[in-house]
Amino acid sequence: MSKALPTRSENYSEWYNELVKRADLAENSAVRGCMVIKPYGFSIWEKMQRALDDMFKETGHSNAYFPLFIPKSFLSKEADHVEGFAKECAVVTHYRLMNDPNGGGVVVDPSAKLEEELIVRPTSETVIWSTYKNWIQSYRDLPLLINQWANVVRWEMRTRIFLRTTEFLWQEGHTAHATEAEAIAETEQMLEVYATFAEEWMALPVLRGIKTPNERFAGAVETYCIEALMQDTKALQAGTSHFLGQNFAKAFDVKFQDKEGKLEYVWGTSWGSSTRMMGALIMAHSDDAGLVLPPKLAPIQVVIIPIYRDQNQFDQISAKVQELMKDLKKRGISVKFDSSDAYKPGYKFAEYELRGVPVRLAMGARDLENGTVEVARRDTKTKETVALEGIVDHIEELLENIQQSIYNKALAFQKDNSHKADTYEEFKEILDTKGGFIYAHWDGTPETENRIKEETKATIRCIPLNAEAEEGVCIVTGKPSGRRVVFARAY
């Protein structure tokens, strides 16, 4: 059996790193800050992609593909945008290598220098809006509802697998609208798509909110976000949706003729979610024995392990299992029969626990006699012996139950770790002793926000969308405030 993981209470960060590695999710590559997503990890990502993609299509969006490279001059067209991304981008300057005349292998060919440098996209607003200029002439061309699945590169100094990597995979939606109201409605709709995905698929309860100007996307008028809580009580932003106003339309001169024949600038949105969600999924639910996957995102939902002493027993078990597998597959349940004889059942149990398979069935000689099977659920680590008769219904219900139960547990955790603070002292004490989401009054200025960040490392995660009006005073300056915002230390 492989060595146990570090525990969460011992060292949360090491636990995460080891879990990512040992569960075969991903690893660091030879290229600084870039990860390799391994087959098992990628199969989870594929499930996430498929679910999100279906939701995008149901809300009327189509996929398309835009270039990896952005001419340097494009990036500069929106002032805030270039300010936000210029400091962390990979720059292509040459298009050819040559043999080193001094015999040192291959070197950059100095004669193949680009006239204008190309930036590897950190996000695609600029290259997409330069394209939209040609696609949009009239109100009949609107709304334009497009999404792209792509890799992007941001030259991060401190990287962490899935959470912050130089290259990551994501989807970015880019839409164009005739009116401000319609663009805002789109921004809010896509935030709700992300929240629904987080809650219903990832079993991850989230806060829906708006970012402060400090934390806004570079080039946006308003940034909406969903924020989740990890088991170490730190927050993690799991998706953002931006109302771009007419900023990119103006930067790229994208106008349309409205029904009255008047030329107007187009209104825009963009919204993105990335492989970072893999990090959230892992950190929100898993335990010291390994991954805990919500059934809807588990590549293998049920694993069946035979326990036998001889070939005859194995054959009998195998015959029963084949039948059962057929029935499970008919219901759309993904199931694996691990019949390999290279490892003992106990070793297999631990391996599938590590990989977060939601339901484990074990069948042995006594089960054969009694017409039963042992059913173990990963999330609660409980076991029961169940009659084979009606087992398919039982498993189907169990999977739904597990999905709901993982969500409920995370929701209870979020509630237990949401606090109110009315003074700065109280705020700091909660932050240092409990962490979590702290609801507090803030005077609305970036100065106060920055001071709190510098002094406590807590940031304003969001101004919650559902926050009720409440008169109060800023915990730092004592100035009046109309409602509480949510602070946390965050990934």
Add this chain to the structure above:
Amino acid sequence: MSKALPTRSENYSEWYNELVKRADLAENSAVRGCMVIKPYGFSIWEKMQRALDDMFKETGHSNAYFPLFIPKSFLSKEADHVEGFAKECAVVTHYRLMNDPNGGGVVVDPSAKLEEELIVRPTSETVIWSTYKNWIQSYRDLPLLINQWANVVRWEMRTRIFLRTTEFLWQEGHTAHATEAEAIAETEQMLEVYATFAEEWMALPVLRGIKTPNERFAGAVETYCIEALMQDTKALQAGTSHFLGQNFAKAFDVKFQDKEGKLEYVWGTSWGSSTRMMGALIMAHSDDAGLVLPPKLAPIQVVIIPIYRDQNQFDQISAKVQELMKDLKKRGISVKFDSSDAYKPGYKFAEYELRGVPVRLAMGARDLENGTVEVARRDTKTKETVALEGIVDHIEELLENIQQSIYNKALAFQKDNSHKADTYEEFKEILDTKGGFIYAHWDGTPETENRIKEETKATIRCIPLNAEAEEGVCIVTGKPSGRRVVFARAY
């Protein structure tokens, strides 16, 4: 109605360019040689991806993801490989921009120069084999069967949408095996997967063959390919599968312990297919009115257009159509009801012809009376009036029929344009008057191959796998040859 396309006989190349643009498949971007794949084009690509991905998984492969960037030193580790790719690669040299101290916008920050340049992957053998070194220790770790969907960059001087672009989308399979025989079997299996996909999904008959050493993938021991014929009688390579021998295992020191405990180098394969197939799909079947799509790859398989004089007629038609759509969708047929009143039916007919929708239904007042519908098929441009009763079965059969019929037409074209040449004179005459695949004897030397290429622009497309032994003499040198190879001018 939009202007007619150029015809194929007038100007095949212009016809292709205009068709790609007008059918909303793709367009050139502001970045030299990079394309934008538009939503309609991308939805065809998604269908291709889904079908191929299913076939890869059925043959035991898993998807994973490897970094976009390749350290320059990795590329150099396999001598032939670097030779093949060094002259056409995008090189990242810096990781930050800064404000121009002279006020000229943003410029590359000279202090942010990479110690080692990074190459944007032109293909991923090197970065993947450097990873496999850590994944493979024992025969138990083999075979390793991995595929990746990704973007790659090759700095092409002359580009053409879909056919040859600086950035393109593709999949690349990379497998590792314990024995030579197993690796060769994998190479051949994946060639057959590509051939099956081309024939059964793209309705495109292909030759299966082996490349000559001249045309081999840089770093491979043997390159297998599928070759298709376009309507202008030029050939197009639509997928390749490479037996890599132990070349990359040796370059990256990837060894495994076999069952006897001996350390051996691993055997490898790689295989790829790309958005180039979109070009093949378009050029093989389409006609002067626009795209002709095989139903299995058509994003919209059936379009329904109402023909009405007043709201009452429209409502009656619409009610019938809703019913029909429900029934069609139940069978998994994708259907669109174009009820917009912005355009006249004739305009719509032309638009869906341009976009290659396989079946068009039109329903008017007389159809309402008679319980009929007009059914038009795109490939033959024939129409018939059909009773609504039993229409769903009729359409299902029709779609199968169209799929087969497009394939048969392409197969007949391939046969009509396959020729034998026994002398160089004859060869050149066929090439200039008829084109197509020319089966001829060749002495097996790169010198003769190069001479033919220089003198005629024809290349050896492949040594066909199913070629029968036939004694003959090389058309150029008169030296003996054991079987014919296939020449063509090619994309």
